[in-house]
Amino acid sequence: YKLAREGREVERASREITIYSIDLLQLEGRDLQIDVHCSKGTYIRTLADDLGNLLGCGAHVKTLRRTQAGVFGESDSVTLEQLEEIRQTSEHDDYSGIDRYLVPMDKAVDNLPEVSLPDVTAGWIKQGQPVLVRHLPADGLVRLYQGEQFIGIGSILDDGRVAPRRMITDQ
Structure with missing residues (x-):
């Protein structure tokens, strides 16, 4: 990022991404506004550059706004102004007003089995030991629970066991 900001050309490693949809929201003169639904790791500025090259006219991003990240959308976000208001109205600096904005950690991976x-x-x-568990999906990542407690993310191995991938510890 630092080199790019200095105006230097930066080669990015090519990676496979998925563009689920591109919707034209507005066209005004030579400016257009699009909504892109894409996989993680997508460089929108590179996408704009590629589209401009494909169309033979060049293109760049004037404004970029993320409206969704994983399961979290704009309606789940909190502005800095809202947080500042909570800080100013909290008694005894306990910040208890912020509790309504906190979500369980496992909500971020709610899409996993x-x-x-x-x-x-x-x-x-x-x-750190892989374990054998009945009724696992054939492959991929899973959310791991001990009782009702979220303990981490596991990865299904080829032999059908689940191995710890990212664990949460209370120590």
Whole structure:
């Protein structure tokens, strides 16, 4: 980012992305406003450059606004002004007013299948051991729970076991 801001050409490693949709929202003269639904890792500025080259006219981004990240949309966001208002109106600097904006950690991975582990099995996976669990998806990532407690994300191995990928510890 620093080099690009200095006006230097930066080669980006090519990666596979998915553009689910591009919708034209507004066309005014030579300016257009689009809405892009894309996979993670998509460089929108590069997409604009590629579209401009494809059309033979060049293109660049004037304004970029993220309206969704994973399961979180604009309606889930909080402005700095709202946070400042909470700070100013909180008694004894306890910031309890912010609680209504907090969400459980596992909401960010709500799209992953849920796997509930018995205490013994959860203990093994917390120590880094892959474990055998019944009724797992064939592959991919899963949300791991010990009882009602979210403990992390696991990855399904080729042999059908689930291995810890990112774990949350209370220590």
